[in-house]
Amino acid sequence: MNILAPIDKVDDVEEVIKAGANELYCGVIWDKWLSKYTIAAINRRPASICNLQSFNALKEAVNIAHSYNALVNLAINEHFYTQDQYPMLLDYVNKAIDAGVDSFIVADLNLILTLKDANINTSINVSTGISIFNSETVKFLQKLGIKKVIFERHLTIDEIRDIVKNVSGVETCVFIFNSRCPNVDGLCTFDHVQSSESSFKNSCMLPYSVNLYSEKSGPNKSKSNIEYSNKPEIAFKRQQLWTRLHMDDVPCGACALYDFVEMGIDCVKIVGRGNQIKRKVNDVKFIRMLLTLLNDKTISRKQFIEQTRAFYKYVYRLPCRTAMCYYPEVRVA
Amino acid sequence: MDEGKAIDRALYITKVNNLKHYDGNFSRIYFGCEFCQRLLPSVKKLEQVLDFASEKSLGFTFITPYVTNEGLKKLRALLKVIENNKPGSEVVFNDWGVLNILNEKHQRLEPVMGRLLIKMKRGPRLKEVMNSLPQSTLNYFRGCSLDSPLYQKYLIDHKIKRIELDNLLQGLDLNLGDSIINTSLYIPYAFITTTRLCLANSCDIAGKEDEIGIFPCKKECQKYTFQNIHSVMPVPLIIKGNTMFFKNENIPDKEVLEKNHINRLVIEPDVPV
Numbered sequence: 001m002n003i004l005a006p007i008d009k010v011d012d013v014e015e016v017i018k019a020g021a022n023e024l025y026c027g028v029i030w031d032k033w034l035s036k037y038t039i040a041a042i043n044r045r046p047a048s049i050c051n052l053q054s055f056n057a058l059k060e061a062v063n064i065a066h067s068y069n070a071l072v073n074l075a076i077n078e079h080f081y082t083q084d085q086y087p088m089l090l091d092y093v094n095k096a097i098d099a100g101v102d103s104f105i106v107a108d109l110n111l112i113l114t115l116k117d118a119n120i121n122t123s124i125n126v127s128t129g130i131s132i133f134n135s136e137t138v139k140f141l142q143k144l145g146i147k148k149v150i151f152e153r154h155l156t157i158d159e160i161r162d163i164v165k166n167v168s169g170v171e172t173c174v175f176i177f178n179s180r181c182p183n184v185d186g187l188c189t190f191d192h193v194q195s196s197e198s199s200f201k202n203s204c205m206l207p208y209s210v211n212l213y214s215e216k217s218g219p220n221k222s223k224s225n226i227e228y229s230n231k232p233e234i235a236f237k238r239q240q241l242w243t244r245l246h247m248d249d250v251p252c253g254a255c256a257l258y259d260f261v262e263m264g265i266d267c268v269k270i271v272g273r274g275n276q277i278k279r280k281v282n283d284v285k286f287i288r289m290l291l292t293l294l295n296d297k298t299i300s301r302k303q304f305i306e307q308t309r310a311f312y313k314y315v316y317r318l319p320c321r322t323a324m325c326y327y328p329e330v331r332v333a
Numbered sequence: 334m335d336e337g338k339a340i341d342r343a344l345y346i347t348k349v350n351n352l353k354h355y356d357g358n359f360s361r362i363y364f365g366c367e368f369c370q371r372l373l374p375s376v377k378k379l380e381q382v383l384d385f386a387s388e389k390s391l392g393f394t395f396i397t398p399y400v401t402n403e404g405l406k407k408l409r410a411l412l413k414v415i416e417n418n419k420p421g422s423e424v425v426f427n428d429w430g431v432l433n434i435l436n437e438k439h440q441r442l443e444p445v446m447g448r449l450l451i452k453m454k455r456g457p458r459l460k461e462v463m464n465s466l467p468q469s470t471l472n473y474f475r476g477c478s479l480d481s482p483l484y485q486k487y488l489i490d491h492k493i494k495r496i497e498l499d500n501l502l503q504g505l506d507l508n509l510g511d512s513i514i515n516t517s518l519y520i521p522y523a524f525i526t527t528t529r530l531c532l533a534n535s536c537d538i539a540g541k542e543d544e545i546g547i548f549p550c551k552k553e554c555q556k557y558t559f560q561n562i563h564s565v566m567p568v569p570l571i572i573k574g575n576t577m578f579f580k581n582e583n584i585p586d587k588e589v590l591e592k593n594h595i596n597r598l599v600i601e602p603d604v605p606v
Binding site: 036037038039040079080081082083084085086108109110113114117130131132133134135136137138139140141154155156159162163166182183184186187188189190191203204206207208209210211212213214234235237238239241242245321322323325328329 | 404462529536570572
């Protein structure tokens with residue numbers, strides 16, 4: 001099973017591969033795009049810190065990765081682009097091909113069609129932004145010649161197993177670590193701003209005040225019976241929790257590795273563009289260590305889960321938490 | 334778009350008893366749910382609405398959510414009922430897998446591309462910054478990928494001639510050109526985002542606040558609707574079940590409707606969950 005890990009700098013490449021990653025993904029920031037489209041980003045990570053700074057840097061990163069037989073995927077994963085953007089977008093794609101990238105991570109059906117129409121043969125991996133919840137969607141995408149699918153985060157292990165059982169001829173990838181988005185990525189239309197300044201935080205991370213709402217009259221202040229009395233308080237607590245789900249409070253799905261190896265998932269994805277290199281390396285090492293543990297075919301599922309939890313607590317100094325668990329059915333069961 | 338024709342009005346209901354909102358001024362009934370497969374109707378309820386539409390000589394549109402394989406199984410049974418009882422009905426798909434089975438197995442149903450697959454940005458905060466954006470960025474936020482002739486051809490090749498739209502606070506400018514694709518506009522509730530980690534689940538049980546995941550459901554969404562308010566948002570965010578909406582009752586003027594090929598208004602009497 002491959003580990004797909006993020007890089008943002010050329011210097012990240014060797015360290016992340018040595019930690020155990022076999023595939024890398026990244027973005028490239030492009031001033032020409034930024035000056036024309038400003039906050040309409042090219043890859044859902046508009047911050048400079050989340051991107052390589054040039055196509056020369058991308059080429060350098062690719063060369064280092066290839067020297068270790070690791071692959072480099074370029075994220076061009078905005079949920080949509082308008083026709084006006086395509087000439088520049090295709091220029092961007094061609095620069096990336098010249099830099100030697102192995103595949104593109106794409107979230108827009110029209111971009112897939114456009115790449116095919118332009119006879120671009122670089123592999124296409126479908127981002128979670130296209131929202132794969134079932135095997136029919138995989139079959140639909142296979143007709144477009146895609147190489148790999150990254151499943152939606154909001155699937156249970158059993159649901160993933162059921163998809164994998166019903167498809168063939170396509171590589172599969174699941175999320176395993178960091179950024180457990182509270183909403184379905186591909187069906188979330190909030191602006192993805194990512195700023196530390198409170199007013200410009202991602203909209204899913206704002207500290208909202210929560211009220212009951214009446215569809216007839218708006219905010220509902222009249223309901224005072226016992227059934228309704230504590231609901232805003234509970235909802236408010238949950239909303240606060242919601243704001244943390246998105247932050248890198250180390251969301252984890254590592255317990256599910258046992259099942260993913262068993263069902264033949266090809267790749268696990270660690271989120272983390274923009275994270276410090278120390279954190280990136282730590283995360284890759286953590287997952288690689290657990291995959292190594294699974295090389296011992298005698299280990300039981302129960303033993304693996306117990307060891308994973310203990311290891312998580314040791315490495316991250318945090319308890320296992322349902323709200324930070326990618327596959328909480330493992331934890332609650 | 335058929336210029337000069339009066340705009341159609343459709344009534345969108347998620348529950349059979351909301352047929353009470355039918356007042357004779359609608360030409361079509363939308364029935365179903367876009368956001369949660371657990372809210373797919375039973376065959377019996379579907380047949381009730383199909384009968385109602387037939388009695389009143391109304392068009393019928395079945396509206397479907399994103400679905401897992403389990404949801405697809407339920408959906409296949411419902412699609413068969415519609416195809417047998419009212420061939421020619423529309424099915425709004427919000428999942429590419431649903432389009433795949435419509436194209437492969439249900440030739441007598443008309444696929445309509447749902448608003449969840451129109452990825453236009455809907456965060457209400459955008460409205461506040463629109464005036465400070467350059468024209469090229471502004472055009473992006475009022476548009477979507479539908480202005481691509483290649484994409485339009487692909488959709489038409491897959492039998493899609495209608496697209497569903499939300500009434501965005503920043504306005505609409507889809508630049509559809511002379512495409513034969515028509516569009517519908519949902520009034521007044523626009524969806525912003527949706528989740529399977531449903532905050533309504535167990536929301537009335539103290540102590541369960543941190544148990545968020547895809548767990549068995551007691552349909553709490555049918556009891557509570559919440560509202561989130563923050564100073565940076567120009568309008569409240571309405572949360573019903575697993576989905577967040579805003580309300581926009583301002584119907585664009587005729588010129589905007591025509592320019593965006595909007596020839597149908599889909600009226601939502603309630604938050605559609």
